[in-house]
Amino acid sequence: MNTKDKVLSLLVNDKIVSGEKLASLCGVSRAAIWKAVNALRTEGIQIEGTTNGGYRLYDDDIFTQDFFEQTLSKDFPELKGFHSEIFKEIDSTNTYAKKLLSQAGNLRLPDGSLTVAGKKFHNAIICAESQTAGRGRLGRSFISPAKTGVYLSIIYAPQGGIKDPAKITAFSAVAVCRAVKELYGIECQIKWINDIYLNGKKICGILTEGFTDFETGTIESAIIGIGINIRDNPVFEQNNVSQIAGSIEAVLDKKITRCKLAAHIYDNVLKILEEDPATVISEYKKASFLIGKTITVHPIIGDANSTYTAKAIDIDQNASLIVELPDGTTKALSSGEVSLGSGFYRP
Ligand code: BTN
Numbered sequence: 001m002n003t004k005d006k007v008l009s010l011l012v013n014d015k016i017v018s019g020e021k022l023a024s025l026c027g028v029s030r031a032a033i034w035k036a037v038n039a040l041r042t043e044g045i046q047i048e049g050t051t052n053g054g055y056r057l058y059d060d061d062i063f064t065q066d067f068f069e070q071t072l073s074k075d076f077p078e079l080k081g082f083h084s085e086i087f088k089e090i091d092s093t094n095t096y097a098k099k100l101l102s103q104a105g106n107l108r109l110p111d112g113s114l115t116v117a118g119k120k121f122h123n124a125i126i127c128a129e130s131q132t133a134g135r136g137r138l139g140r141s142f143i144s145p146a147k148t149g150v151y152l153s154i155i156y157a158p159q160g161g162i163k164d165p166a167k168i169t170a171f172s173a174v175a176v177c178r179a180v181k182e183l184y185g186i187e188c189q190i191k192w193i194n195d196i197y198l199n200g201k202k203i204c205g206i207l208t209e210g211f212t213d214f215e216t217g218t219i220e221s222a223i224i225g226i227g228i229n230i231r232d233n234p235v236f237e238q239n240n241v242s243q244i245a246g247s248i249e250a251v252l253d254k255k256i257t258r259c260k261l262a263a264h265i266y267d268n269v270l271k272i273l274e275e276d277p278a279t280v281i282s283e284y285k286k287a288s289f290l291i292g293k294t295i296t297v298h299p300i301i302g303d304a305n306s307t308y309t310a311k312a313i314d315i316d317q318n319a320s321l322i323v324e325l326p327d328g329t330t331k332a333l334s335s336g337e338v339s340l341g342s343g344f345y346r347p
Contacts, residue, residue: 003028004036005066011047011057012067018054044088061147063129063258071259076267083124089146091133093126093153094209094225100124101155101211107221112160121221122157125266129258134227137194137207138337148233148247150226150258154269157221162210165219166334167277169194169208170319172224174284175268176204183264184252189289192312192321192338196228197289201246204228226265230256278317285315290338297323298337312338 001009006026010017022033037047037055046058065086073080090096100121101107107118114122128151131144144151156168176196177188188204189197196204207225212218229247236245249256272280285291290312298307310323313330320332 001070003032004039005070007033007036007055008040008045008062008067009070011055012060012062015060016050016054016056018052020053022055061255061257061259063127063150063262068127068259068262071263072266075260075263079123079263079267079270083120085124085126087126087128089130089132090126090128092131092135092225093128093151094135094207094223095133097124097126097153097155097223097225098209100126101157101221101223107157108159108161114157114159118157118159121155122159123270124155125152125262126155127152127262131227135207135225136205136227142205142207142227143233143235143245144227145233145235148231149229150262150265151228152262152265153223153225154266155221155223156273158273161213161216162219162222164277164318165208165210165222167280167319168222168224168273169206170284170315171272171275171277171280172206172208172226172269173204174280174287175272176206176226176228176265177283177287178272179261179264179268180248182268183261184248184254184256186248186252188287190284190287191340192288192290192315193319193335198246198248199251201250202244203246203248224269226269228261228265230258230261281315281317281319284319288315290321290340291315293340295323295338295340297333298339 003026007022019030019033023030041047043064045062048056050056068086104117104121106115109115130146131151134142134144136142170193173190173194173196180188191197194206195202205227208222210219210222213220231249232247293312295312296307297310310325312321313324314322316322316332320334322330322332324330
């Protein structure tokens with residue numbers, strides 16, 4: 001670890017540390033400590049000098065490349081080698097991941113095994129502190145302001161391709177619920193197919209995008225984009241989404257550190273995609289708050305005439321929502337959008 005990273009982790013652990021102690025623990029001169037502190041400040045990390053020559057970290061919710069890698073190697077050493085990139089600001093982590101994949105060339109050899117590029121990008125993670133053009137499902141935008149959320153995309157390109165694309169989004173939703181439970185002990189709920197709720201408000205959305213090989217018809221790779229609100233932001237009010245959008249800190253009496261949350265989501269997503277599907281679906285069902293409720297189905301958003309009322313009765317093994325229509329017949333929905341009640345949907 002270089003001096004800058006060491007100084008940062010010492011300050012994260014102790015908050016105030018004297019320049020002398022930092023120098024001795026890092027085995028460098030005080031001038032080198034001063035240089036490292038200034039380098040950290042230029043990365044946007046707020047470090048204050050104390051009157052007795054020490055340093056104080058203002059805010060330990062740090063989200064830099066180095067700190068993310070440190071968090072990973074501490075909490076999940078097995079994930080350390082994977083490609084990761086952390087941006088202060090980006091248009092969209094999903095768009096960037098798409099660019100990476102389109103420039104990467106072939107991810108697989110004819111026998112299905114991964115090429116060098118495939119090995120590099122399978123399980124890669126791209127995170128951003130903010131997005132200027134965050135994208136949601138069905139062409140919507142996803143408001144992604146700085147300091148109040150975690151926006152990440154994971155590239156999934158397993159050997160042999162993707163057999164069950166429909167399950168990726170649903171499984172990732174369960175993985176986010178697990179990460180939140182693991183870190184903060186709170187249970188989230190899922191609104192089919194990809195919205196995560198806490199205390200009646202949406203705290204997380206997932207946008208999964210796939211790349212198909214037209215010759216073989218297989219899904220080559222997927223980008224799992226996850227946006228999670230950690231604290232309320234005034235822009236929710238300005239954009240009239242505060243009725244719907246919530247955050248974890250609004251419920252939790254504790255400050256969240258984004259690096260830790262991103263690392264735990266990352267770990268849980270990678271693990272869940274290798275798990276027994278039946279177990280994950282049953283966890284998804286338990287967390288799903290639509291079952292037993294009357295809902296409005298919006299097969300094509302924007303076409304008000306195509307909506308209909310139904311009762312959500314189950315989630316099947318393909319993560320499709322099973323609904324019962326007023327005439328008693330049932331239908332399995334694998335895509336589309338649903339809202340609670342028989343009311344009007346406002347995109
Ligand atoms: C939705 O609720 O409709 C899905 C929202 C998905 C947002 C995430 S944030 C990270 C990734 N990058 C994007 O542009 N979108 C996804």
